[in-house]
Amino acid sequence: xxxxxxxxGAARVQRFLASVAVAVLVSSIGVPGVAAAQRNxxxxxxxxxxxxxxxxxxxxxxxxxxxxxxxxxxxxxxALTAMVQVENVPGAAGTIGLAQLINGRRGDxxxxxxNGLVMLGAILWNQSPVSITQVTPIARLTGEYEIVAVxxxxxxxxxxxxxxxxxxxxxxxxxxxxxxxxxxxxxxxxIVAAAGVDPRRTNYIAFSGGGEAVTALIGGQVTAGISGxxxxxxHIESGRLRAIGISAPRRLADRDVPSLIEQGLDVELENxxxxxxxxxxxxxxxxxxxxxxxxxxxxxxxxxxLTRLGWTDSYLAGPAFDQFLDAERVRVGRIVARLxxxxxxxxxxxxxEWLFPVLVLGASAFVLTVLFVRPSAATRDRRATSAPxxxxxxxxxxxxxxxxxxxFVAAGTVLFACTASAFxxxxxxxxxxxxxxxxxxxxxxxxxxxxxxxxPGLFLTGR
Amino acid sequence: xxxxxxxxxxxxVDDVETLTAxxxxxxxxxxxxxxxxxxxxxxxxxxxxxxxGIGPALTVALLLPVTYSLDPTAAFIMFAGIYYxxxxxxxxxxxxxxxxxxxxxxxxxVEGNLMARAGRGGAALATAAIxxxxxxxxxxxxxxxxxxxxxxxxxxxxxxxxxALAVLAFVAVSAMVHVHYGESRLNGFASxxxxxxLGVIGIDPLTGVPRLTFGIPQLLDGIDVVVVAVGLxxxxxxxxxxxxxxxxxxxxxxxxxxxxxxxxxxxxxxAWLRGAAIGFPLGALPAGGAEIPTFLSYxxxxxxxxxxxxxxxxxxxxxxxxxxxxxxxxxxxxxxxLALGLPTxxxxxxxxxxxxxxxxxxxxxxxxxxxxxxxxxxxxxxVGNVMLLVLNLPLVGLWVRLLTIPRPVLYGAILILASAGxxxxxxxxxxxxxxxxxxxxxxxxxxxxxxxxxxxxxxILGPMAEQxxxxxxxxxxxxxxxxxxxxxSSALLAAALLxxxxxxxxxWWRRR
Numbered sequence: 005x006x007x008x009x010x011x012x013g014a015a016r017v018q019r020f021l022a023s024v025a026v027a028v029l030v031s032s033i034g035v036p037g038v039a040a041a042q043r044n045x046x047x048x049x050x051x052x053x054x055x056x057x058x059x060x061x062x063x064x065x066x067x068x069x070x071x072x073x074x075x076x077x078x079x080x081x082x083a084l085t086a087m088v089q090v091e092n093v094p095g096a097a098g099t100i101g102l103a104q105l106i107n108g109r110r111g112d113x114x115x116x117x118x119n120g121l122v123m124l125g126a127i128l129w130n131q132s133p134v135s136i137t138q139v140t141p142i143a144r145l146t147g148e149y150e151i152v153a154v155x156x157x158x159x160x161x162x163x164x165x166x167x168x169x170x171x172x173x174x175x176x177x178x179x180x181x182x183x184x185x186x187x188x189x190x191x192x193x194x195i196v197a198a199a200g201v202d203p204r205r206t207n208y209i210a211f212s213g214g215g216e217a218v219t220a221l222i223g224g225q226v227t228a229g230i231s232g233x234x235x236x237x238x239h240i241e242s243g244r245l246r247a248i249g250i251s252a253p254r255r256l257a258d259r260d261v262p263s264l265i266e267q268g269l270d271v272e273l274e275n276x277x278x279x280x281x282x283x284x285x286x287x288x289x290x291x292x293x294x295x296x297x298x299x300x301x302x303x304x305x306x307x308x309x310l311t312r313l314g315w316t317d318s319y320l321a322g323p324a325f326d327q328f329l330d331a332e333r334v335r336v337g338r339i340v341a342r343l344x345x346x347x348x349x350x351x352x353x354x355x356x357e358w359l360f361p362v363l364v365l366g367a368s369a370f371v372l373t374v375l376f377v378r379p380s381a382a383t384r385d386r387r388a389t390s391a392p393x394x395x396x397x398x399x400x401x402x403x404x405x406x407x408x409x410x411x412f413v414a415a416g417t418v419l420f421a422c423t424a425s426a427f428x429x430x431x432x433x434x435x436x437x438x439x440x441x442x443x444x445x446x447x448x449x450x451x452x453x454x455x456x457x458x459x460p461g462l463f464l465t466g467r
Numbered sequence: 468x469x470x471x472x473x474x475x476x477x478x479x480v481d482d483v484e485t486l487t488a489x490x491x492x493x494x495x496x497x498x499x500x501x502x503x504x505x506x507x508x509x510x511x512x513x514x515x516x517x518x519x520g521i522g523p524a525l526t527v528a529l530l531l532p533v534t535y536s537l538d539p540t541a542a543f544i545m546f547a548g549i550y551y552x553x554x555x556x557x558x559x560x561x562x563x564x565x566x567x568x569x570x571x572x573x574x575x576x577v578e579g580n581l582m583a584r585a586g587r588g589g590a591a592l593a594t595a596a597i598x599x600x601x602x603x604x605x606x607x608x609x610x611x612x613x614x615x616x617x618x619x620x621x622x623x624x625x626x627x628x629x630x631a632l633a634v635l636a637f638v639a640v641s642a643m644v645h646v647h648y649g650e651s652r653l654n655g656f657a658s659x660x661x662x663x664x665l666g667v668i669g670i671d672p673l674t675g676v677p678r679l680t681f682g683i684p685q686l687l688d689g690i691d692v693v694v695v696a697v698g699l700x701x702x703x704x705x706x707x708x709x710x711x712x713x714x715x716x717x718x719x720x721x722x723x724x725x726x727x728x729x730x731x732x733x734x735x736x737x738a739w740l741r742g743a744a745i746g747f748p749l750g751a752l753p754a755g756g757a758e759i760p761t762f763l764s765y766x767x768x769x770x771x772x773x774x775x776x777x778x779x780x781x782x783x784x785x786x787x788x789x790x791x792x793x794x795x796x797x798x799x800x801x802x803x804x805l806a807l808g809l810p811t812x813x814x815x816x817x818x819x820x821x822x823x824x825x826x827x828x829x830x831x832x833x834x835x836x837x838x839x840x841x842x843x844x845x846x847x848x849x850v851g852n853v854m855l856l857v858l859n860l861p862l863v864g865l866w867v868r869l870l871t872i873p874r875p876v877l878y879g880a881i882l883i884l885a886s887a888g889x890x891x892x893x894x895x896x897x898x899x900x901x902x903x904x905x906x907x908x909x910x911x912x913x914x915x916x917x918x919x920x921x922x923x924x925x926x927i928l929g930p931m932a933e934q935x936x937x938x939x940x941x942x943x944x945x946x947x948x949x950x951x952x953x954x955x956s957s958a959l960l961a962a963a964l965l966x967x968x969x970x971x972x973x974x975w976w977r978r979r
Binding site: 356392404426429 | 670882930
């Protein structure tokens with residue numbers, strides 16, 4: 005799966021390009037989200053923030069993404085800010101999103117990053133250059149216990165049977181879950197350790213999004229899956245998965261899953277989720293963000309949402325949350341160190357990141373050598389001319405060089421004229437006029453119609 | 468599958484369920500808004516199919532960011548309309564300009580243009596449009612029946628199988644293109660490897676390690692697929708056309724009646740059905756793509772013709788068959804795309820990228836999680852075919868006029884839109900530079916007859932293949948034998964090997 009940046013939401017919605025025809029079509033049909041958000045704004049309640057970007061540092065479908073989207077819905081419903089968008093930045097257990105928050109959004113008072121226990125583990129696991137101590141803590145929102153589940157067709161009915169299999173051959177029990185070093189991985193390691201096996205022998209298969217791990221588990225590709233209840237709920241209810249253990253201190257009243265502890269495994273783990281803000285915020289910015297999150301979290305509808313998703317409300321903000329974050333960082337550090345062992349075993353988990361690139365590079369070198377050594381079967385097309393290509397290339401280079409200093413319209417006009425001349429047009433004035441008209445249309449459509457500001461340059465002052 | 472028999476309805480477990488699912492799909496496709504998106508898609512698709520130099524893959528890539536604003540169902544209905552419309556529109560250019568507007572229309576250019584020169588352009592356009600309709604509808608029906616079956620098989624697929632499937636697709640798209648270009652198969656692999664390399668660039672999602680980024684921060688997020696597709700298909704193409712524009716053939720203006728004579732009908736309908744029968748299975752195999760079936764169909768029609776001597780002088784079967792084949796193949800390629808998440812054409816690859824932007828992973832579970840989207844999309848294909856027939860028969864004159872847009876204006880506009888598009892992906896001038904660099908590579912590839920489609924498939928499918936390989940190895944405790952000990956995976960890899968070595972074995976056999 006391509007790990008691009010998945011972005012959704014009203015503002016990014018409009019950052020798109022299209023042919024002018026479709027652009028007009030889209031803007032005439034309208035972008036429902038934006039319109040709705042603006043309509044819903046009660047005149048009496050001024051939003052605390054002009055806009056908010058909630059970064060879910062995972063692919064859509066997982067727990068962080070779910071939390072981000074529920075927050076978006078709730079904040080929009082209460083009209084706490086004018087516009088809320090969710091941005092997915094998947095990869096490396098959220099540390100890619102964290103790095104982006106720290107490096108790219110310093111001082112930005114309109115951004116929140118969803119994070120949690122998983123990210124603390126991942127930072128240590130990946131020896132990430134960024135740290136959770138670099139961000140501005142805002143609030144803890146939810147807690148959730150982890151579920152161990154097996155496919156319906158599995159022979160394992162409870163944890164004891166899984167533990168027996170573990171003791172026979174730990175490598176034959178594969179665990180599917182989220183990113184390496186995350187809560188799921190930590191729990192797998194704790195279970196293996198509690199079963200009396202060296203946690204370093206845990207055969208853990210990391211998937212980058214919750215949805216992918218569920219798919220692999222349903223398909224029977226891994227022995228057992230670990231995830232929060234909400235990600236498994238739909239499939240447990242439909243009977244495709246069987247929950248055999250929960251990481252709560254005791255069996256929960258509202259769901260009939262035996263705890264790990266009552267099955268003889270001394271393991272307890274709560275996966276909390278929180279939001280943090282970029283570094284370098286002043287007190288006013290921090291308070292504004294905290295106010296929005298607090299008003300969101302202290303509402304009846306938010307509690308209803310939490311109940312629906314099976315999440316525990318564990319709202320905590322201010323200095324208490326700062327202290328909690330510090331304590332967890334230390335606790336997780338110990339667990340991860342134990343999982344990795346003292347040797348370079350983390351490298352074993354990392355082995356393979358260069359396997360594929362090396363294979364591809366090697367094959368490329370081979371194919372290129374053969375192609376250049378062996379004369380091409382096709383004789384060179386003698387009728388082809390290179391002068392027009394040079395003209396187009398000149399236009400492209402000019403556009404790239406002029407785009408930011410001179411603006412889109414000027415750069416585009418040069419590109420248009422160069423290209424037209426390459427295709428045999430000798431009417432420079434007409435081409436320049438056509439180019440200006442076309443570029444101005446594109447500029448206006450993009451900047452005002454679609455909300456994608458193109459570089460305005462010297463002659464136009466952008467908004 | 469045994470897992471799904473209890474309490475969960477998997478559309479397509481039997482025919483009745485398929486029909487019910489399809490009916491609910493029509494309920495989605497026939498809402499006024501979705502009809503509008505379908506119409507927008509097929510209209511745009513026909514237009515870009517007609518215009519030489521831009522095709523459906525490029526158009527969908529340029530529209531990708533639009534998908535953020537739309538309900539995914541609406542977006543995919545539009546994309547599918549563009550895909551099908553491109554197949555219809557391409558034939559008009561082939562017939563009247565002798566330049567295929569779209570690579571799957573190459574064969575139609577041969578006989579179709581000769582017919583146009585002989586004053587039978589109207590009949591050629593008619594047989595192409597009606598044949599496309601017949602085969603497109605038959606292909607869509609076959610897709611309706613096949614997709615749920617493939618879904619059931621696909622549920623048994625794990626990381627090893629998905630990796631093997633990707634390898635098969637890589638080999639197929641790279642090794643088979645030489646049929647089209649008559650060049651060394653290494654050319655296809657060179658293109659594929661270029662795509663795979665571009666796909667590796669960026670932060671490794673499993674470990675967070677930056678790879679091949681050379682310390683350039685803009686490369687950490689990877690190269691956006693929009694930049695790659697637009698660079699290769701728009702910038703590379705314009706550069707290529709610039710070097711050869713003075714060779715542009717003249718347009719044969721449309722003369723004569725659009726109506727086919729009784730004899731032409733009689734000669735066409737069998738060719739349509741044969742074309743559909745050839746096109747769909749080849750498109751549906753994770754191997755074919757849309758071009759090869761058109762070559763096969765042309766060869767079959769030529770062999771079966773009562774008067775083979777007419778081929779090369781404007782035989783209507785030579786238009787009817789390949790046109791039907793390419794539309795049926797287009798429907799066929801949607802089977803592996805929807806049921807397995809496996810693209811076999813450039814357009815399908817871009818559509819896969821679109822799915823991923825929504826956080827949707829095409830594959831067996833898509834049919835369960837998003838039945839509205841999948842069946843709405845399939846139903847919209849039936850609707851789109853009817854729209855396309857109307858657009859392309861009575862309104863063909865309108866499309867012909869698109870061909871008269873002066874080349875300087877057309878290509879100038881393409882470059883402006885491509886540049887604005889690449890810029891707005893990340894609002895970065897760096898991407899514009901990257902776009903032009905990739906366009907330069909695309910131009911060199913075109914000059915050396917290196918096909919572009921394998922590069923697009925490599926850049927999109929490569930990262931998936933790599934992650935599945937690493938997972939398969941981890942599950943098997945590091946043993947690469949897992950790829951050959953699992954039956955489905957080993958069968959897929961054997962098929963890939965056969966495709967790779969097949970021509971040599973056949974050659975050796977013949978020499979004996």
